[in-house]
Amino acid sequence: MSKSLTKNQTLVLDTLTSTSKPLTAYSLLDRLKEHGFKAPPQIYRALEKLLALGLIHKLESINSFVACQHSDCAHQIAGFAICDGCDQVSEIIDDDLESQIRSVAKTAGLVPKKSTMEIHGLCSSCADNVV
Amino acid sequence: MSKSLTKNQTLVLDTLTSTSKPLTAYSLLDRLKEHGFKAPPQIYRALEKLLALGLIHKLESINSFVACQHSDCAHQIAGFAICDGCDQVSEIIDDDLESQIRSVAKTAGLVPKKSTMEIHGLCSSCADNVV
C-alpha cells in the first residue's frame, strides 16, 4: 500500500478534488481556516507533498493548483486547457504531446525533467455567450 | 517603420536583449536604477507593452522575462527550453508544436488564445558537470 496522506494533506487534496476548478494557495487557506489552518506554510507544505506524489498539478500561468484528473500522474507529461471565461480546466494526456515535448527538448539539447503546457482560451459555452 | 519605443521601453528591452538570460521584473529594476527607474510600475508597464508587441516573452514558471529570439515574434505560440543549471533559455518555434497545441485545444473544446509551454531540465553542458 502506498503511503497514506496526513490530515493536512488530505484536507487540501479533498478541497481541490471537490472544487474541480483551480484554486490559489490563499483561497485554499481561506476555505480551510475552519479546519484549523492558520498560515500559508501549512498550505504550501501540503501542496508541495501532493505535487511530488503527482496527485495535483500547479498551473503556473495562474498561480493555482488543481487535482489531477487521472489516476496517478507522477511521471506523466500533461497539458492543460484553461477557459478564461469560467475557469474550467481540462487536463490532457496524450502520447503525441509527450513525444512532441521530448522532441522540442531534444532540439534544444536539453534533458527534460519537468514541463508545463497551458493553453488559455474560451470553452465552447463561454465562446457562445460572448458572441 | 513600425512604432518606435519610448525611452523606458527601450531600456528594458535592451537590458533583456543584452543579457540573454531571463530576468525578473525586480532584477530589471535593480539594473535600471542607475538610469532613473525607481519603482516597480515603471518596469511592469514597459514589460506589458513589450509583451503586447511580441518583443519579449514571459516565462510563467519562473516569473521572468526574456527577449524574443526570433526578431519579431508574430508567432504567439512558442516553446521554451529552460536549463535549471545555468538559466539559459532556448525559444523553439516549430510548426509541429503549433499544430500539436491546436490539437490539444480542440480535444478540450477550447478556442485557443494564448499558450505557454516551458520545459525545464539540464542543458548538455550542465548535465555533464553534474555527473
Next chain:
DNA sequence: AGATGTATGTTATAACATAACACTTTCAGT
C-alpha cells in the same frame, strides 16, 4: 528509551504584481 525522519504550528519577511492619482508627452484633426 533513544535516534531519526517527517510533519506541524507560528511569526516574520521575501518576492512578485497592481491600484490609484497627479502630471507630462505625443500626435492626429481642425
Next chain:
DNA sequence: ACTGAAAGTGTTATGTTATAACATACATCT
C-alpha cells in the same frame, strides 16, 4: 498652431504569492 484624446511617466501605497526560520510534536525503527 491649438486643442483634445490617448498614451506614457513618476510616485506612493497596497495587494498577492511564496518561503525562511525556529520550536514542537509525532511516528517508526533498533
